[in-house]
Amino acid sequence: MRRELEFLKELNSAQLEVVKSVEGPLLVIAGAGSGKTRTLTCRMAYLVAQGVSPQKILLLTFTRKAAREMVERAGSLLKIDCSRIMGGTFHSVSQYMLRFYGHLIGYPANFTILDRSDAEDLLHLLRNSLGLAEKKKRFPRKNTLATIHSKLINQKKSLEEVLSKEYPQFLDYFEEIERLFIEYRNYKKEHYLMDYDDLLLNWLEVLKNFPQVREEVGQRFEFLMVDEYQDTNSLQGEIIKYMAERHQNVMVVGDDSQSIYGFRGADYRNIFEFPKIFKNTKIIKLEENYRSTQPILDLANAVISNARIKYTKVLYTKKKEGEKPIVFYARDEAESSKFVADRILELTEKGIKLSQIAVLFRSAFHSFDLEVELAKRDIPFVKFGGMKLLESAHVKDFLSILKISTNPLDFLSWNRVLLLLEGIGPRTAEKIINKLKGSTQLLFDPSTIISQFSSLKELQKFALLLKELQKQGEKTLFEKLSAIWEFYEPIFQRVYYEDYHRREKDIEGLIALSQKYESAEEFLADLALEPVETDEVEKKFDKEEYLTLSTVHSAKGLEWHTVFVISLVDGRFPSSYSINNEEELEEERRLFYVAITRARERLYLIVPTTVYVPGEGKVLAKPSRFLKEIPPSLMKVYSEEKKESPSIKEGAKETQAEFKPGDLVKHPHFGEGEVIEVLDSEKIKVFFPRKGPTILHLKYTHLEKLM
């Protein structure tokens, strides 16, 4: 074997076959933890080693981050630069292609992308201008409208079908909603806007109608690879069909039992359609699991065996030894949180790093109680799957100003910004926008219009700012954003006076980020396609050890030594939204399967017997139906007695007596510090240079005494 291909030795025979089958259509069914990412990475490296030029390879993944990481790893396997492999999501690649080919269907190269809340705002605006808001009976809210519209597109259903099946309460408004949606599509087309769905829809339209484009794209990308194929929708399936038409060199990887995005139109049946679209498809299954121990896999297999559809594979492992998954029945959420925190501290004392532990839950808000408990005990954590930075109001305000300067026809942003200014409400904003629309000079000088509203001082300032920003070529993006911030800061302090300090950091982070970009257009497109994590998250990433809290959806593809799944009660997991629908309930079961298969060595399942429901207070909850389906022999119930086991008590006692004020100590997360005060037998106050004064519970903290 050639030396540069050493990395192939790491693979098992099925994986090796995947890597070496480079030509023709290939379908890989890859179970959880079967080394799918490694196989994909090696396949890319192998292609390049065979002399395929990196830019001929296209890798489609679920997030852009995943694509970047895989490309990087392929490069390091070969020690050849592979960065010219094009990788991204369907949305980002469609966007890229549409910048070139969009003109064929009437879009200029500088079209604007609407993110989810932009789309909602537009629907809201159109709803008002159509006079639909004044109806007596409740008209769907903008959030719901956006969801319905997206379902139509992604599931290729009619409005009638979606309404009668999922929103029968709005059937009375069928005609109004239909009219609104037509307006919505027209508006987007007229103003060169695309929402997320349009990116796929329009790229597909180009491919469908222009054989020449299919030909060119086939030449540009000779090898296609698609990850997470079970979570693609039919539009994405069709896009692949056309992009691979010329050469048929297309490989897709997926796992039908891990399909968890049906709610947004994904259809795992794409996997089974694939061999029908591409004749002579080779099918390879990866069934050996390298991640989890046998007891954890047994549980996972039991969960999935209860599914209505029987899946195609059964996972096995060579790691036969291991502890049975543990179930804990907590009185309430407080006890659940306490339990989780206790176990986590035990684990860290045994040397398991915090970064090797995760707590998973169905919905972002299920972890609220736990977050408070973790903060109390100074256990650092990062939460995934919550609100994204870009969705917060202040960031949207800020970016809207930049958007106006790039595209003065972006009346959505105009509306948003105008409403922020002193003395302008919905009526005045509408008046100003109407004047702007009527002006042909708009592109060059909106300030002539604005000067008609001379009584509005802040508006005048805004006009000056725009004039500044439009001096093309003279300012870098960074300078533009700094100028915008100078204008926006006082408004910002007025509108968000309660917590503007916290929010300020987001803006600073954004301005810092902008230095990586050449143009405002590029910056904005990137932000729309790939929401940035908050500044805080980034910091914790490289500095400290941290615990992961995550929704199951955001945990896809990841793994930890120990995994806790919390809030396992009916109505939460499975979610109450899915309980009356068999299809959706099946998806919840797969979601539970995904959660379980994230664990390598240890798995805890936590069932609170009461949960807090807003408005009703604490209510009794039924344990999740998924737990009841599992043979009890596959799990161990955690008992109270064990919690009070002597070893832990002794450990606590030992530490208690040791400290007095003035002692120098070392904490696993905060580093060295000095004891200031002993509060009682369990609590001491320590000053850490890195953190400041901190109260520690000795029972849960491992403090090393330095002198």
Next chain:
DNA sequence: GTTTACGCATCCCCG
């Protein structure tokens, strides 16, 4: 006539 301030219900998962 408009804007703004305040109290009220609602809130899943995501590119």
Next chain:
DNA sequence: ATGCGTAAAC
């Protein structure tokens, strides 16, 4: 925490 309607303030 956000989005809505209503009532007070400009």
